[in-house]
Amino acid sequence: MYSEKVMDHFQNPRNVGEIENASGVGTVGNAKCGDIMRMYLDIDDNGIIQDCKFKTFGCGAAVATSSMATELVKGKTIQQALEVTNKAVMEALDGLPPIKIHCSLLAEEAIHAALWDYAEKNGIKIEGLSKPKSDISEDEEEEEY
Amino acid sequence: MSKMVYLDNAATTKTSAEVVEAMLPYFTEYYGNPSSLYGFASHNKDAISKARKTIADTIGAKEKEIYFTAGGSASDNWALKATADLLGEKKGKHIITSKIEHHAIMHTCDYLAKKGYEITYIDVDENGVIKLDELKEAIRPDTILISVMFANNEIGTIQPIKEIGAIAHEHGILFHTDAVQAYSHIPINVDEYNIDMMSASGHKFYGPKGIGFLYIRTGVKIGSFVHGGAQERKRRAGTENVPGIIGIAKAAQIAHEHMSEWNDKEIAMRDHLIDRILDEIPYSRLNGGRDNRLPNNANFSFQFVEGESMLIMLDMKGICASSGSACASGSLDPSHVLLGIGLPHEIAHGSVRLTLSDETTMEDIDYTVDALKEIVAQLRSMSPLYEDFVKKQNNK
């Protein structure tokens, strides 16, 4: 059900782990499926993301999207990192099954949460970043027959 | 694939070679319609009647009390909807069932609820055993049916069917049991267990898929579910699935001949599996009691890890298992059975069901435990929940 890229990132996840004294840490979850994602960012004085690590409790897609998201934000500026949307992550993974789209939202939201934490710690405001939700579960209506 | 260890026999089983062999002539040789007049077709009629008798004998029923259906879901739907039709106007619209039924019962109840029936879902204890005192209290003058599964498909818990049947009959209420997981795995006698209706399905015991039966006790006058021809004593129309009927009867016969031998073997392997997992993987738990469970079922939760990830990693090692986390099966909600026995969401999400067959070997079990040890450790190393847990432990 998953693409080769998803399977690759699931089997060999990039950047798993923690960063000590990280510039920003964000944890978000989806109460509906129970999955939880945590992102660590190391941001230098020029606002470049030097390192990014993650830990995820979740399905195959959650692991793969967190792995891909860390790849996509590494070496980027904060503004560029904000452009790493769930769509971008999904495209980079050659797509996800419909029921797994929310997993990629978790990745986007986790990056935002880590950036928010960084901004708060440094007393700055990041253009275009609003306070992330800690629970992203949506109420999708299922079709009834 | 190189090595494959199939531990998902509660989902379905391999149709045994003997069963296939018994079925084959009914595709190409004896293909006549059993309802036809000529001698060529009458062989089929006899074969069906023999098959019905074989199955009836396994549960102490009469031949005419066995009705072939398209499987477990078809039998469950028939029993519930036809009972509602029969008694809804005459007696009442209240049905009692448990919180841990298969979807074939649950969703049929949802359907009936929309039609104005009232459903009471009885709680289960931490091992998944239905609470009999709650069941007794739930009974009302307008209760028309109690339906409780014989054994649970996720955690293997065997229900006190005899007692439930006795309670139903004391109050003049019909009793149906979904025995899809239990039939041909453990001994069942419909009189001893006070059963009025019972669902079973061929593919759960090395028979073919798409064939099952509903046992209906003589005197229980539920109507037809599929209208049309006069097959199945006018209660279930449609040209008989002759190969399927031959197959399910053959499978039932073999399973009953080998029942105690297979049970002993499976229980030894299951207990070895349970012992090793609980001993060797920290923060793991067995779901469902140690005793009083199906011989071939084990269901575990591993704290701090999620089910689908475990299943994919098991699959990569050639192990077929299933999960209590419904993530993998098209719905995101955790299993209602695991929530029903009181597990919190995140633990229910990290569950794996392993169900054995008579072909499973001790080597398969050991291979699986070794694989699980590795997988759980790997997933924990990337789990934020485990990270938090370890930090908390260190701060103590």
Ligand SMILES: Cc1ncc(COP(=O)(O)O)c(C=O)c1O
């Ligand atoms: C307890 C129970 N009831 C009903 C069913 C449905 O049976 P079938 O797949 O034959 O329709 C199953 C099998 O998935 C089951 O385990």
Ligand code: FES
């Ligand atoms: S199922 Fe919810 S994150 Fe994947």
